[in-house]
Amino acid sequence: MEARTAPVNIEIHAPICAAASEILTPDSLRFLGYLCHKFEDRRQALLAARASQALVFDSGGVPHYEGAAKAGGMGMREPHSKATEDPHWRCAAVPEDVMDRRVEITGPVDRKMIINGLNSGANVYMADFEDSTSPTWSNLTEGQRNLRDATRGKITYTNPETGRVYALKQKTAVLFVRPRGWHLDEAHVTVNGRVVSGSLFDFALYFYHNVHCLLGKGTRPYFYLPKLEDYLEARLWNDVFKAAQSYFGVPYGTIRATVLLETITAAFQMEEILYELRDHSLGLNCGRWDYLFSYIKKFKCHGDKIAPDRSHLTMTDTPLLKAYVERLIYICHKRGTFAMGGMAAQIPIKGDPAANDAAMARIKNDKIREVMAGHDGTWVAHPALVTLAKSVFDKHMPTPNQIDKNPGMTGKDVTEADLLKLRIVPKGEAITSAGLEKGVSIVLAYTEAWLRGIGCIPLNHHMEDAATAEISRAQIWQWRYHGVKTEDDGVVISRERISKLVQDEVKRRTGGEDRGKWFLAGKLVEDMLTKERLDDFLTTVCYPHILTTQYEGDVIPEDDHVSKL
Numbered sequence: 001m002e003a004r005t006a007p008v009n010i011e012i013h014a015p016i017c018a019a020a021s022e023i024l025t026p027d028s029l030r031f032l033g034y035l036c037h038k039f040e041d042r043r044q045a046l047l048a049a050r051a052s053q054a055l056v057f058d059s060g061g062v063p064h065y066e067g068a069a070k071a072g073g074m075g076m077r078e079p080h081s082k083a084t085e086d087p088h089w090r091c092a093a094v095p096e097d098v099m100d101r102r103v104e105i106t107g108p109v110d111r112k113m114i115i116n117g118l119n120s121g122a123n124v125y126m127a128d129f130e131d132s133t134s135p136t137w138s139n140l141t142e143g144q145r146n147l148r149d150a151t152r153g154k155i156t157y158t159n160p161e162t163g164r165v166y167a168l169k170q171k172t173a174v175l176f177v178r179p180r181g182w183h184l185d186e187a188h189v190t191v192n193g194r195v196v197s198g199s200l201f202d203f204a205l206y207f208y209h210n211v212h213c214l215l216g217k218g219t220r221p222y223f224y225l226p227k228l229e230d231y232l233e234a235r236l237w238n239d240v241f242k243a244a245q246s247y248f249g250v251p252y253g254t255i256r257a258t259v260l261l262e263t264i265t266a267a268f269q270m271e272e273i274l275y276e277l278r279d280h281s282l283g284l285n286c287g288r289w290d291y292l293f294s295y296i297k298k299f300k301c302h303g304d305k306i307a308p309d310r311s312h313l314t315m316t317d318t319p320l321l322k323a324y325v326e327r328l329i330y331i332c333h334k335r336g337t338f339a340m341g342g343m344a345a346q347i348p349i350k351g352d353p354a355a356n357d358a359a360m361a362r363i364k365n366d367k368i369r370e371v372m373a374g375h376d377g378t379w380v381a382h383p384a385l386v387t388l389a390k391s392v393f394d395k396h397m398p399t400p401n402q403i404d405k406n407p408g409m410t411g412k413d414v415t416e417a418d419l420l421k422l423r424i425v426p427k428g429e430a431i432t433s434a435g436l437e438k439g440v441s442i443v444l445a446y447t448e449a450w451l452r453g454i455g456c457i458p459l460n461h462h463m464e465d466a467a468t469a470e471i472s473r474a475q476i477w478q479w480r481y482h483g484v485k486t487e488d489d490g491v492v493i494s495r496e497r498i499s500k501l502v503q504d505e506v507k508r509r510t511g512g513e514d515r516g517k518w519f520l521a522g523k524l525v526e527d528m529l530t531k532e533r534l535d536d537f538l539t540t541v542c543y544p545h546i547l548t549t550q551y552e553g554d555v556i557p558e559d560d561h562v563s564k565l
């Protein structure tokens with residue numbers, strides 16, 4: 001029997017704050033329950049497949065193009081030849097309101113930032129439940145309420161300190177939403193006793209509250225899909241879309257989604273991923289930060305793939321990043337869809353014009369590289385960067401996008417080996433004590449903020465989020481695992497050295513007083529960096545610590561914390 005008519009028992013293990021009571025209505029929960037009941041077993045099977053594939057990589061395996069897998073390769077996936085062998089298929093036609101995506105700004109689902117992002121002059125605002133949101137109950141429920149108000153054009157915000165009132169301009173960016181990745185649970189809600197998927201929680205509530213309003217305004221529900229590892233995970237999203245569309249009686253193909261190509265395994269299946277989602281696809285995006293994290297994580301045990309300091313992992317000098325960009329543009333343009341660029345992590349530097357000019361020059365060069373390579377648009381992290389990115393794309397991309405011009409077709413020659421090739425940094429500079437110390441301080445500061453419900457922070461004039469911090473966490477673990485020495489002083493990166501760095505940094509930040517979440521962050525980070533096995537995600541390790549204990553909203557009595565439908 002279909003879950004839609006089957007009895008589904010939904011429970012909420014959280015305070016029913018004002019936002020939750022507006023968003024978690026009986027009907028929206030029924031829809032969430034329907035999707036979870038229908039798809040949870042598949043999600044779990046895909047997560048289990050990730051775990052068994054990790055064992056293959058840990059013992060020296062590497063991914064292969066799907067054609068090669070069919071001929072022996074990894075031998076773990078069913079053959080998937082149609083995607084690559086049929087020259088005729090194309091992704092769905094591009095809707096009018098997203099023909100031009102030259103600049104997309106991203107940010108958390110915070111009320112003020114949504115308004116600022118929509119007003120920023122960018123073509124798209126991507127409201128993010130993933131890398132830049134710490135998924136506290138209040139962030140999630142208020143985020144959904146903010147999005148509901150934004151789609152209706154009714155979102156306003158008054159700064160309680162300055163009294164400044166924020167409201168939408170006449171012309172705003174198109175809204176995209178990035179739900180959490182498949183690996184994340186939403187532990188405050190269970191369906192038939194099972195904790196629900198964070199992806200489905202974010203998707204279902206946004207879709208439920210907004211699909212009709214968006215269609216009424218001539219736009220659509222647009223999504224970014226994060227951290228997919230292969231085409232079967234794309235197929236799951238496509239099936240979720242089909243189920244959601246038919247549940248609401250809206251036409252097949254209403255939803256459109258861009259997949260973030262941000263895992264090394266997905267890079268070997270770009271065409272297959274597009275094929276799975278082709279009727280709902282709006283292309284791929286180079287999620288460069290998670291991509292680097294994925295590379296380090298997947299090959300953490302490979303002695304020949306030890307990553308240098310994060311500062312060396314640049315788009316221009318890292319062969320595997322260059323190859324991935326070329327292949328992504330080639331595949332997307334061959335299949336008639338967007339090849340989006342990614343995020344330069346620099347942000348404006350206040351009070352130091354020279355340093356700010358240098359940061360802006362780096363961003364400009366990055367955007368020139370993207371448009372010249374053939375990307376159809378790019379990402380920025382801050383409203384002050386919209387004009388800069390736009391000016392670069394305006395100069396080099398006179399058309400709304402470059403899909404039909406087919407630039408980047410040289411990417412067809414990218415080999416499996418190209419996708420795996422790290423940069424060789426001169427001896428003495430690759431892994432340094434300064435790089436190690438900086439990495440420890442980044443993981444710690446990010447974790448501390450995340451535990452307080454803040455998912456993106458400015459640090460060292462860069463944006464740090466769950467993807468960038470993960471690079472530092474994974475590489476420090478990898479250096480310790482391989483007993484690497486920092487090259488400037490010849491000292492081994494041992495457990496004891498890392499522990500001392502973490503503890504010293506906590507002391508420096510707190511003066512020894514238990515402030516913020518530094519003590520807890522210190523304990524968690526020290527453990528993650530020194531333990532025998534590398535945890536899959538920082539966010540899943542920290543998640544139990546943000547369950548409703550962190551909640552600051554208008555809580556109602558204890559008895560109402562478990563609500564049943």
Ligand SMILES: CC(=O)SCCNC(=O)CCNC(=O)[C@H](O)C(C)(C)COP(=O)(O)OP(=O)(O)OC[C@H]1O[C@@H](n2cnc3c(N)ncnc32)[C@H](O)[C@@H]1OP(=O)(O)O
Nearest residue numbers: 106107113116117131132289343381382456457458463467
């Ligand atoms: C790897 C990836 O996944 S990238 C995608 C995920 N990451 C992101 O989306 C990054 C989003 N960016 C941010 O969160 C912020 O820009 C930060 C944390 C990096 C920097 O924040 P701050 O130092 O507070 O920025 P700053 O003080 O300069 O902000 C100035 C104004 O711009 C607004 N602003 C800053 N970034 C954004 C943004 N991305 N979207 C909308 N508004 C923004 C601020 O709210 C502030 O508004 P106000 O003047 O009305 O008060």
Ligand SMILES: O=CC(=O)O
Nearest residue numbers: 287288289290467
């Ligand atoms: O989500 C984007 C990334 O670079 O990671």
Ligand SMILES: [Mg+2]
Nearest residue numbers: 131287290467
């Ligand atoms: Mg990412």
